[in-house]
Amino acid sequence: xxxxxxxxxxxxxxxxxxxxxxxxxxxxxxxxxxxxxxxxxxxxxxxxxxxxxxxxxxxxxxxxxxxxxxxxxxxxxxxxxxxxxxx
Numbered sequence: 434x435x436x437x438x439x440x441x442x443x444x445x446x447x448x449x450x451x452x453x454x455x456x457x458x459x460x461x462x463x464x465x466x467x468x469x470x471x472x473x474x475x476x477x478x479x480x481x482x483x484x485x486x487x488x489x490x491x492x493x494x495x496x497x498x499x500x501x502x503x504x505x506x507x508x509x510x511x512x513x514x515x516x517x518x519x520x
Contacts, residue, residue, distance in 0.1 A: 472516040479509025 486502030497503060 468516050472513045475509045475516070476513045479506045479513065482506035482509060 482502045483506030486500045486504075486506055487497070489502065490496040490500050
């Protein structure tokens, strides 16, 4: 059990779901947790696609505008901004 050493201890026990075991009454909906994980994955994939698309763009404006990786990266970032509103 975590001793009251500071705020990080409290946040750490909550994030592990220990609050249910201890009966503290805090309850995070499973849907919120899943949406957070999905948003993190979309953010990472979006960053990868955007970066790899920028590297493959060739330096021309046309190359950047018609690059499917950049378009998919932007779509992933747009999805990340919409997911927290669903929770």
